[in-house]
Amino acid sequence: MTTFPGITHVAVTVTDLAVSVPWYTQLFAAEPVLDEDTGPFRHVVYAIDGGQLFGLHYFPDGNWSSEFDARIAGLDHVAFTCIDRAELETWQNRLDELGIKHGGIVDAHYGSGLSFKDPDGVALEFFAAPAA
Structure with a gap:
């Protein structure tokens, strides 16, 4: 395979x-x-x-009666790869420059993420795996 x-x-x-x-x-x-x-x-x-x-x-002809909700079966979020936490910080600054609300960088044992939403509430994220 x-x-x-x-x-x-x-x-x-x-x-x-x-x-x-x-x-x-x-x-x-x-x-x-x-x-x-x-x-x-x-x-x-x-x-x-x-x-x-x-x-x-x-x-x-779409049904626009409700906004995006990650708890409903389907897409949860889309994550974009970052090389490291420093790149996440660069993206955090860029989102601030663009006036895009975000949740700040959150660190976990499996990596660090920076979450935000598009105008329809679709969940997006910049993500960096932990340093090796």
């Missing part, structure tokens, strides 16, 4: 691309590489360092 493959992309559903696209464009410090209306949904995709893609999906 071969090694389990890495993740190529993640896509999250958003309620308003006019809000989410500028927010993610600032976070990633990059413009989308794709903006396409597929018919049933529109998607905007970013290329993130390392070859991964991060997509925003918008369904015009």
